[in-house]
Amino acid sequence: MRQNGFLLALPTIAWLVVFFVLPLVIVLVVSFMSRGRGGVAELPFTPAHYERAFGIFSIILWRSIGLAGLTTVVCLVVGYPLAFFISTRRRRLVQQIALFLVILPFWTNFLIRTYAWRILLGEQGTINGLLLSLGMIDEPLTMLNTQFAVLVGLVYGFLPFMVLPIYASVERFNFRYVDAANDLGANDVRTFMRVVLPLTLPGVLAGCALVFIPSVGAFVTPDLLGGTKGLMIGNLINNQFGGSGNMPLGSALSIVMMAVVMLSLLVYVFANRRDAGA
Amino acid sequence: MTTFDVELKDIVKEFESGGGRVRAVDHVSVQIEDGEFFALLGPSGCGKTTTLRLIAGFEQPTAGRILIRGRAMEGIPAYHRPVNTVFQDYALFPHLTVEQNIMFGLQMEGVHKREARKLAAEALEKVRLPGVGRRKPHQLSGGQQQRVALARALVKQPAVLLLDEPLGALDLKLRKNMQFELKALQRDVGITFIYVTHDQEEAITMADRIAVMNDGVMLQVGTPKEIYERPGTHFIADFIGETNFIPATLKSREPMGFGQVELLDGTHICAALSNTLAATRGPVTVAIRPERIGIAAKGTAQAAGEETALDAILVDSQYIGTDTRYTLRIADSVDLVARVQNVDDRKADAFAIGQSVTLYWHPSSTTVLDH
Numbered sequence: 001m002r003q004n005g006f007l008l009a010l011p012t013i014a015w016l017v018v019f020f021v022l023p024l025v026i027v028l029v030v031s032f033m034s035r036g037r038g039g040v041a042e043l044p045f046t047p048a049h050y051e052r053a054f055g056i057f058s059i060i061l062w063r064s065i066g067l068a069g070l071t072t073v074v075c076l077v078v079g080y081p082l083a084f085f086i087s088t089r090r091r092r093l094v095q096q097i098a099l100f101l102v103i104l105p106f107w108t109n110f111l112i113r114t115y116a117w118r119i120l121l122g123e124q125g126t127i128n129g130l131l132l133s134l135g136m137i138d139e140p141l142t143m144l145n146t147q148f149a150v151l152v153g154l155v156y157g158f159l160p161f162m163v164l165p166i167y168a169s170v171e172r173f174n175f176r177y178v179d180a181a182n183d184l185g186a187n188d189v190r191t192f193m194r195v196v197l198p199l200t201l202p203g204v205l206a207g208c209a210l211v212f213i214p215s216v217g218a219f220v221t222p223d224l225l226g227g228t229k230g231l232m233i234g235n236l237i238n239n240q241f242g243g244s245g246n247m248p249l250g251s252a253l254s255i256v257m258m259a260v261v262m263l264s265l266l267v268y269v270f271a272n273r274r275d276a277g278a
Numbered sequence: 279m280t281t282f283d284v285e286l287k288d289i290v291k292e293f294e295s296g297g298g299r300v301r302a303v304d305h306v307s308v309q310i311e312d313g314e315f316f317a318l319l320g321p322s323g324c325g326k327t328t329t330l331r332l333i334a335g336f337e338q339p340t341a342g343r344i345l346i347r348g349r350a351m352e353g354i355p356a357y358h359r360p361v362n363t364v365f366q367d368y369a370l371f372p373h374l375t376v377e378q379n380i381m382f383g384l385q386m387e388g389v390h391k392r393e394a395r396k397l398a399a400e401a402l403e404k405v406r407l408p409g410v411g412r413r414k415p416h417q418l419s420g421g422q423q424q425r426v427a428l429a430r431a432l433v434k435q436p437a438v439l440l441l442d443e444p445l446g447a448l449d450l451k452l453r454k455n456m457q458f459e460l461k462a463l464q465r466d467v468g469i470t471f472i473y474v475t476h477d478q479e480e481a482i483t484m485a486d487r488i489a490v491m492n493d494g495v496m497l498q499v500g501t502p503k504e505i506y507e508r509p510g511t512h513f514i515a516d517f518i519g520e521t522n523f524i525p526a527t528l529k530s531r532e533p534m535g536f537g538q539v540e541l542l543d544g545t546h547i548c549a550a551l552s553n554t555l556a557a558t559r560g561p562v563t564v565a566i567r568p569e570r571i572g573i574a575a576k577g578t579a580q581a582a583g584e585e586t587a588l589d590a591i592l593v594d595s596q597y598i599g600t601d602t603r604y605t606l607r608i609a610d611s612v613d614l615v616a617r618v619q620n621v622d623d624r625k626a627d628a629f630a631i632g633q634s635v636t637l638y639w640h641p642s643s644t645t646v647l648d649h
């Protein structure tokens with residue numbers, strides 16, 4: 001039986017080796033090579049790209065981590081109450097409609113939805129137009145091509161990934177525990193902090209991982225909404241592989257970004273285990 | 279004026295349900311005394327748990343008032359009420375240890391951690407479960423979880439402890455043991471217990487007083503003896519223990535709570551009237567418990583003095599160990615069940631099926647109920 005099980009997994013393993021492990025090794029090797037003509041890799045080996053990644057590009061690296069972190073926090077603050085609201089509706093139909101609305105944006109191409117934000121946030125955009133006509137501002141606000149615009153775009157794009165796992169957690173939560181906590185003298189805030197939040201933490205952690213990881217590597221959103229001020233590591237990597245780029249540098253940046261993702265996953269696993277064990 | 283520990287004044291609770299309104303609790307008024315073991319008894323859906331949740335503060339009454347120790351509870355949230363609850367499924371916090379569960383309520387009161395830990399250990403001693411403080415609830419058996427739930431509530435020293443079918447999830451033997459323990463514990467701590475159960479035997483063995491509920495209405499409140507011996511309604515007589523119901527016609531009321539009734543075959547007998555009997559004449563039901571019916575071979579003059587005697591034919595007998603159950607036909611379509619204790623060998627099969635016998639009982643063993 002054990003061997004049969006291995007056979008069943010073989011296609012997947014083969015796929016992963018050919019299309020994941022092997023490319024990863026190639027990227028790792030390339031990241032230590034020199035830049036040749038037209039941006040391709042050539043010998044000799046050199047750590048120079050990593051020095052640049054942690055040197056002049058560290059500001060973009062930190063900006064990516066910061067924006068992804070902020071995106072995660074905003075998604076959590078907005079998404080938790082929403083998920084809580086949806087999963088506590090008595091009628092199943094209301095829940096299903098609400099969940100449908102949460103994932104409805106996925107029906108439109110992500111690129112188009114991000115372009116829509118350009119129209120909303122631009123100098124002559126919808127928001128500025130509205131504020132000007134209401135007399136609330138005298139000059140249009142600069143929102144497009146800022147980190148703020150990137151944050152808005154990322155939160156908009158990844159909010160469903162926060163809502164869905166939290167919804168699943170709250171759905172499973174037994175509200176008898178709220179009665180019990182109230183009964184023992186805990187007011188609503190303390191009941192939430194001591195009972196509801198710890199017991200729905202798996203959903204919160206999963207949501208944070210699902211939002212943070214793709215946010216760190218995002219490049220469409222910062223490309224369209226961030227301009228030069230909102231450049232993120234994803235854009236940097238993207239640039240190295242196009243036209244007259246620098247493949248070894250792009251590889252080194254990719255490895256660094258992967259390390260950030262792996263670190264955040266480690267935090268996730270550690271937090272989950274502590275939650276389950278303590 | 280006496281103040282009661284818990285006083286319900288004309289409580290109504292309605293729930294929205296699919297467009298309509300369902301009345302779960304219907305004009306319930308009751309007064310529960312300090313230190314009393316009070317059982318709310320009824321079938322599932324009768325409103326007993328809702329009543330408990332109203333007292334706990336998890337639900338707000340649609341109308342009526344709740345007083346705890348003389349203090350009106352309107353607008354006072356569950357976390358400020360001097361009551362604690364033992365939930366049916368215990369509701370122990372799964373992410374906390376047993377000790378942390380018990381300390382939870384104390385910490386909400388601002389008790390210092392060290393002091394709370396000491397009190398938690400004492401509470402575990404009290405429910406005879408020392409040394410499990412560091413475990414998680416799921417590592418304990420159902421009976422142990424039940425004790426932890428009890429300790430968690432008692433450590434708060436509430437004025438009133440509310441128990442919602444606390445033994446419902448335990449197996450029969452454990453349940454019997456816990457009944458005695460709970461009763462002993464209640465005497466020991468002297469706290470008023472309000473105990474919700476659908477198990478009539480549990481209510482009768484444990485409670486000082488029982489309130490029987492059905493369809494949101496509190497039908498009768500009384501001691502277990504009153505409830506069992508003088509059920510107020512057909513429903514109660516049927517719900518609690520086994521009862522024979524004999525259709526009859528009330529002919530006249532007599533002093534001392536007795537009356538003359540006529541059975542279907544025209545026989546007149548004397549029977550005790552229920553306190554709440556509305557009818558003064560006309561169709562009624564006579565209730566009598568199987569163990570109150572005596573059987574004698576026809577012609578042997580067992581029925582003495584004021585006892586009622588009726589002729590019957592034995593149609594079936596069933597040996598059930600401690601007792602023998604006889605089915606006896608008194609009129610064409612009226613069968614009674616009688617239980618006779620098998621106190622000596624010869625009695626168990628003393629009567630043959632088809633034999634004519636005489637049934638006898640004291641009039642006070644009967645209760646005349648509204649039809």
